[in-house]
Amino acid sequence: MELVKSFHFKANPDQCIHCGRCVASCSSVILYFDEQGVPKMKAEADGIVGWDGCYRCQHCLAVCPTGAISIFDKDPKDSLLPEEGANARQLEALMRNRRACRRYQDREVPREEIDQMLRLLENVPTGSNLQTLGFNVVYRKAEMDKLRKLVREEAFRLAEQGIYPGSFTKSDWEKQLEWEPGRNPGDMFFVNAPHILVIHSQRGRGQWQTDPVLAAAWFDLICASHGLGSIIMSYPVGALSHMPEVEKLLQIPQDRYYSLILGFGYPEYPYARGVQREGIAQIKELTF
Ligand SMILES: Cc1cc2nc3c(=O)[nH]c(=O)nc-3n(C[C@H](O)[C@H](O)[C@H](O)COP(=O)(O)O)c2cc1C
Numbered sequence: 001m002e003l004v005k006s007f008h009f010k011a012n013p014d015q016c017i018h019c020g021r022c023v024a025s026c027s028s029v030i031l032y033f034d035e036q037g038v039p040k041m042k043a044e045a046d047g048i049v050g051w052d053g054c055y056r057c058q059h060c061l062a063v064c065p066t067g068a069i070s071i072f073d074k075d076p077k078d079s080l081l082p083e084e085g086a087n088a089r090q091l092e093a094l095m096r097n098r099r100a101c102r103r104y105q106d107r108e109v110p111r112e113e114i115d116q117m118l119r120l121l122e123n124v125p126t127g128s129n130l131q132t133l134g135f136n137v138v139y140r141k142a143e144m145d146k147l148r149k150l151v152r153e154e155a156f157r158l159a160e161q162g163i164y165p166g167s168f169t170k171s172d173w174e175k176q177l178e179w180e181p182g183r184n185p186g187d188m189f190f191v192n193a194p195h196i197l198v199i200h201s202q203r204g205r206g207q208w209q210t211d212p213v214l215a216a217a218w219f220d221l222i223c224a225s226h227g228l229g230s231i232i233m234s235y236p237v238g239a240l241s242h243m244p245e246v247e248k249l250l251q252i253p254q255d256r257y258y259s260l261i262l263g264f265g266y267p268e269y270p271y272a273r274g275v276q277r278e279g280i281a282q283i284k285e286l287t288f
């Protein structure tokens, strides 16, 4: 059980209109009304993080229509307000048109822009709201080129010993070699992406195998919203699984978990339109 001093839950009685939304929305059911009808946090829950206390979801601060609630010393005025209107259309366009990018321009995305995109990931939902995610980034293409070279050299050395990336067979490997010049010239592993992002979680805590995958899906869309190309990759993870010394360069401690690597950068050939999918194969209404 994680303990902190106090969550500083405060409801301003002058702003509270006693609508009950905060009490009804509290993920941990630890809010109640005092005799004046103003919400309070149960004393026994204050300072306890998790199932026995507060989820730290901030739903109380977020749901209050008048902005009466502060928790964790956050001022509700500093929260972003939902925007009416165009959001659904814009999100649909991003989701429909995002595509895996395997051709990148030979230039870097500015560090400030990468940081701006990464900051959005603090909003990714995580199991039990544990927020254990960490983000290891290659900001500089020159560094990426060093990693690219090392992984490639080691993969070819291992292949000579009959060890292939992940669970690849000899013929899978030969197929990759055949494809590489046309598909990812010189870099079948990181597809020449100028940057990579490795999202990792604390092994054994909450939904540790799912949370990084969800964050990866978000980052992929965030890249699309910035006009960048991106690609979610498991192949380099498979390759690195056989080369522990090279893998150490990613600086993922033993107690942390990752299963994907994201590549991103300016696309060489931006997609001009979406693809035309055949529709979701199975939507089944459940009735009971
Ligand atoms: C992989 C995963 C599993 C989750 N499982 C549950 C669940 O079984 N029940 C539930 O009420 N919430 C579940 N959640 C929701 C999280 O608790 C919630 O996203 C988190 O507290 C953050 O709140 P937010 O989504 O409002 O930011 C899950 C979230 C994730 C990402």
Ligand code: SF4
Pocket: 009, 025, 026, 027, 028, 029, 030, 031, 041, 053, 054, 055, 056, 057, 058, 059, 060, 061, 071
């Ligand atoms: S942060 Fe979430 S769990 Fe904690 S008091 Fe607010 S609504 Fe309840």
Ligand code: SF4
Pocket: 011, 015, 016, 017, 018, 019, 020, 021, 022, 023, 039, 063, 064, 065, 066, 067, 068, 069
């Ligand atoms: S949501 Fe806000 S206005 Fe409604 S009861 Fe809670 S503090 Fe009062």
